[in-house]
Amino acid sequence: MKLRKTLQHIVPYSPGTLKEGAIKLASNENPLGPSPRAVARLKEMATTISLYPDAGVLRLRDAVAKKLGVERENLIFGNGSDEVLCLITGAYIEEGDNTVTSEHTFSEYTFATVLFGGKVKYAPMQDGRFDLENILALVDSRTKIVFLCNPNNPTGTSFGEGEFRAFMERIPSSVLVVSDEAYREYVERPDFPDTLRMIPKYPNLVVLRTFSKIYGLAGLRVGYGIGNREVIADFYKTKTPFNVNLLAQEAALAALEDEEFVKLSIENNRKGKEYLYREFDRLGLRYYPSDANFVCVHVGKDSMEVFKAIMELGVTIRPLRSFQLNEWIRVTVGTEEQNRKFVNCLEKVLEG
Structure with missing residues (x-):
């Protein structure tokens, strides 16, 4: 072979x-x-694992949509955010295309790009931070996606709303911008980008969130993307059925309520x-x-x-x-x- x-x-x-x-x-x-409520829900649901999960993740989508102030159609769930990244690149990357990200960041952006025949361009950082000017300088006619990790893994640094809005005004509308916010709930800086409110103005913006970090469900693998409904619909074309298991969906629902x-x-x-x-x-x-x-x-x-x-x-x-x-x-x-x-x-x- x-x-x-x-x-x-x-x-x-x-x-x-x-x-x-x-x-x-x-x-x-x-x-x-993990969230104690999630643990309790898992115990309650243990005898149901002979059943297939909800392929549409409808209850969890509705609960997250209500919490975030978006619509069900603005959401897609995956077996962790890693899978959502591959759904995104699988929808848009063809051989010869490229994505742009920063040096010293999450390696899954590279894997998800190369998996579908794309190449990755890495912009220099400034003092451990994403430099959005350096990112813009690398975008060319074959750039399909820009990956931004905010806060960045592994440096923990972030950029603010003013800087990000200026970036979105200048990035071509044909380039998808993925803002990976796995650690969003831990952020305390007051000017962190309110990306969800930016999506109506910038349909080329997709935000990633996860239940792995603050909710303590890393072993169950539940991540999701938020974006323009037409863009999100593209990702459903690359998704397999039943990609979020039954226990993961139930635990995430319970954890979401555990403020x-x-x-x-x-x-x-x-x-x-x-x-x-x-x-x-x-x-x-x-x-x-x-x-x-x-x-x-x-x-x-x-x-x-x-x-x-x-x-x-x-x-x-x-x-x-x-x-x-x-x-x-x-x-x-x-x-x-x-x-x-x-x-x-x-x-x-x-x-x-």
Whole structure:
């Protein structure tokens, strides 16, 4: 069998290793676990798994539409936002087309593009932030999609509404702009773009959100896209039936109602970041103030070596060599106890 040309240089995703009993601060999961309401709903629904799920995800679509102030037709759900990205590129990318994004960002944009024969152009960052001027400079006649990660993974930085509106005014209307907002619920800056209100003016804007982060449902895989109904309709042409399983839909419905859990998660994250900032300052380490639930910190050593040494001490973090940030690591904000253990381990490793 001959592999498709477009797949010959793709390196399959390699999951990180986790030492038994180690604290995992590597994947930006919610350290408080899942929403308790979601857990209760899963227990109630356990005996229904012989049934196929709702192929249209109608109840969840309606609930999210009501919460966000949009219509059902403005939404598409996937097996995580990763799948939604592939639905988008599958709808629009043909061989020879390109997408534009930034260096040092989420690798799934590259995978979703190359999978369908496209090429990716990477714009330089400015101090760990997406530089929208640099993004615009790379757009050409074969550009189909621009991917923006806001806040950015792995740096945690973001851009504001004024900057984004100016960008949308200048980007060609034929280019789809995907604003990936997986960490939106953690953002506290007052001028963060209100992208949902921008969609009626900019039909070439699609926003991605997820239940994996603040709602604590990463293991169930529920992500979604919001956009102009005609654009969203295009993505349904690339979607398989039953792509969001029954338990995932039910858990997401329950989690969506659990506002108290969201508030607790935001407060834990705020306190955890403040603690990490103080400790990084004490250790003389440079970091990017984060609008997400993780912090990107410069450790001054090869990140893989730091990763291995910290893992031996019982904590797993994310080395950023694969993001071309060789001396940086990304640590998820954990519980108070987890954060303290991480700092103690990091200090030992850096002193060694």
